[in-house]
Amino acid sequence: MPSQDPTPPLAPLKREFLKIMRWGGLFALAIAGLAVVLVAQGDETVHIHMLIATALGVGLSVLLGIALMTLVFLSSRMGQDADAADHSQKDEHDPR
Numbered sequence: 001m002p003s004q005d006p007t008p009p010l011a012p013l014k015r016e017f018l019k020i021m022r023w024g025g026l027f028a029l030a031i032a033g034l035a036v037v038l039v040a041q042g043d044e045t046v047h048i049h050m051l052i053a054t055a056l057g058v059g060l061s062v063l064l065g066i067a068l069m070t071l072v073f074l075s076s077r078m079g080q081d082a083d084a085a086d087h088s089q090k091d092e093h094d095p096r
Contacts, residue, residue: 013077017070021067024063024066028059028063031058032058035058
């Protein structure tokens with residue numbers, strides 16, 4: 001029976017993820033504010049609901065993108081992608 005791979009400690013990765021997400025949250029907030037300013041400048045009749053929807057849509061989209069890319073980078077750093085990238089045929093009788 002094959003043995004399972006040892007699980008790496010998750011505390012440092014969680015700390016790093018939260019640190020990146022704090023900076024990402026500030027970045028998403030700045031981009032959402034910029035989007036609201038640009039939308040407000042482009043229309044003479046500014047509706048508060050449109051500005052709220054713009055801020056939430058842009059901010060959450062940027063935050064989601066940052067979170068997913070952070071998970072990809074941390075997964076790669078942890079070594080979880082190494083087995084998925086191995087496309088060679090493994091044969092029990094192959095001495096390699």
